[in-house]
Amino acid sequence: MVIRAIIADDQAMVRSGFVNLLATQDDIExxxxxxxxxxxxxxxxxxxxxxxxxxxxMPRMNGIEAARAILAPRGETPDGGTPDDRTPCDGTKVLMLTTFGLDEYVYDALAAGASGFLLKDATFAELLHAVRVVAEGNALLAPEVTKRLIADFARQRGPRRPPTSVRDLTAREVEVLTLIGQGLNNTEIAERLTISDNTLKTHINRLFGKMRLRDRAQAVILAYELRLVAPRAAG
Structure with a gap:
């Protein structure tokens, strides 16, 4: 499968650099x-x-606003108005680019539905890995700095959703959400709960459906917002 990608950056040299690097790969266009x-x-x-x-x-419309427009549910605009030519396309994943590891807008980007973020000084291997991981529908949350950053912003902002939000979840689904928030992958969660991979996937699918989560990134954010995982400051 060839991964089709676009690059948006107001700095021409940075944009060209990413384009040239990705163009060297047979599976990325x-x-x-x-x-x-x-x-x-x-x-x-x-x-x-x-x-x-x-x-x-970026000028005119920054990356967060663009992410909201791209990732808004089909038939809706980010402001809840009438759909127009900015209606998003299903299936597109968003990977945010930032210069600073503690960019104040990273949390907003993830909350808008982005699948993760990548530093502009990332290595070639890290760039390729990020694009492929996001294209597969996964969140780029493995690096410890990312988990600490999300926790820090969640701590600063406090819970955005009422605790009653978890009332629709089963006890097992709350356990799964908590472990996702702690950064465990599916294999680790299945082992921790002593369940099969298929059973875990069923719990995750139901959890995502009930809480209207787009991906693992939003699940991590929700776990912090609901205080299922104790936030800690980055450092």
Missing amino acids: VVGEAEDGEEAVRIVAEQRPDVALLDIR
Whole structure:
């Protein structure tokens, strides 16, 4: 399978660098470039890429606003208005690009539905890994710094959803959400709960459906917001 990607960054040299690196791979095709968020949203609607790499800080429309437009449920606009040519395309995943590991907007990006973030000074191998992981529908949350960063922003902002939100979940689903928030992968969670991989996937699917979670990144955020996982400051 060839992964179709677009790159959005207002710095031409950075954008070209990412394009040239990705173009060396047989399984990745760059189908568009954008210098701001508005152009990125338009290109996503036209090209329907698998992955959109968006710089967080861009003119006219920043990366977070673009992510919200791209990832809003079909038939809806980010502000709840009438759908237009900015209606997102199903299946596109968003990977945010940032210069700083503790960028103040990273939490907002993940809360908007982005599957993760990547530092602009990432190595070639890290870039390729990030694009492939996100394209597969997974969240780029493995690095410890990412988990600490999400925890820190959740701690600063406090819970955004009422604790009663978990009333629709079974006790097992709460356990699964808690372990996801702690950064465990599926194999580790299944072993911890002494259940099969298939049973775990069933619990995760039901959990995501009930809480309207897009991916693992949002599940981690929710676990912190509901205080199922104790936040800790990054450092």
